[in-house]
Amino acid sequence: MTLKQFAIAYGATAVFFLALDAVWLSVMAERLYRPALGGLMADEVAWVPAAAFYLIYVAGVVLFAVAPALPRASWASALGWGALLGFVAYATYDLTNQATLKAWPWQVTLADLCWGTFATGVSAAAACRVTAWLAPATSSVR
Numbered sequence: 001m002t003l004k005q006f007a008i009a010y011g012a013t014a015v016f017f018l019a020l021d022a023v024w025l026s027v028m029a030e031r032l033y034r035p036a037l038g039g040l041m042a043d044e045v046a047w048v049p050a051a052a053f054y055l056i057y058v059a060g061v062v063l064f065a066v067a068p069a070l071p072r073a074s075w076a077s078a079l080g081w082g083a084l085l086g087f088v089a090y091a092t093y094d095l096t097n098q099a100t101l102k103a104w105p106w107q108v109t110l111a112d113l114c115w116g117t118f119a120t121g122v123s124a125a126a127a128c129r130v131t132a133w134l135a136p137a138t139s140s141v142r
Contacts, residue, residue: 086120
């Protein structure tokens with residue numbers, strides 16, 4: 001993966017994932033998370049850790065889902081690797097909470113697992129398509 005491809009893939013992944021996650025969180029915060037988690041939720045978003053999560057997570061999606069699929073421009077491969085990464089990442093968070101917190105509800109865990117799998121897979125597939133279109137892979141060794 002060239003630096004240009006990485007930059008395009010990173011930007012595209014960020015746009016797709018952030019857009020999807022913004023819709024999800026705006027719809028589900030009051031419908032799922034606040035009723036299920038109650039007093040565990042902060043009144044306002046802590047922007048520094050939120051930004052750190054997105055910067056790190058998008059890099060992970062690019063490196064572990066988009067980059068392996070890019071040589072063949074295989075959006076389906078990016079979808080599969082992204083979905084797997086999303087499932088593992090969201091399972092890590094939710095199942096750890098399930099194991100260590102007194103009242104972490106199963107409906108939050110199951111919804112998050114589905115959401116992380118879907119959003120990460122779709123974002124990786126879309127970013128692969130955009131990157132392959134804007135900076136196609138060449139056969140030369142890098």
